[in-house]
Amino acid sequence: MKQYFSFQWHITDECDQRCRHCYIFSGDACKKLDSMSWAQMEDTFYNCLDFCEVYGRLPYFYLTGGDPILHPDFWRLLALFKERGVPFTIMGNPFHFY
Ligand code: SF4
Numbered sequence: 001m002k003q004y005f006s007f008q009w010h011i012t013d014e015c016d017q018r019c020r021h022c023y024i025f026s027g028d029a030c031k032k033l034d035s036m037s038w039a040q041m042e043d044t045f046y047n048c049l050d051f052c053e054v055y056g057r058l059p060y061f062y063l064t065g066g067d068p069i070l071h072p073d074f075w076r077l078l079a080l081f082k083e084r085g086v087p088f089t090i091m092g093n094p095f096h097f098y
Pocket of ligand 1: 015016017018019022023025065066067093
């Protein structure tokens with residue numbers, strides 16, 4: 001059985017929390033928050049799958065940010081994971097699930 005290769009994937013800086021320890025908000029408080037475009041996300045996703053194919057591994061993703069749930073294409077990305085049968089874990093904060 002192939003072993004997993006895991007990717008920790010930061011898809012957005014967006015987050016509506018402001019934890020004191022957070023590296024995103026610790027420096028320049030006026031920094032423009034970045035997010036990946038859908039084209040960049042698709043490109044990254046398929047590059048990761050290609051990498052795993054070449055090295056004989058199964059892909060596993062940890063989705064993070066910021067709060068990845070706030071990315072406008074978050075659910076579209078989950079649909080892509082489901083379509084390709086790729087397992088993942090969400091490493092956001094649970095604020096928007098309440
Ligand atoms: S990204 Fe995480 S650590 Fe940073 S402010 Fe948001 S919830 Fe807090």
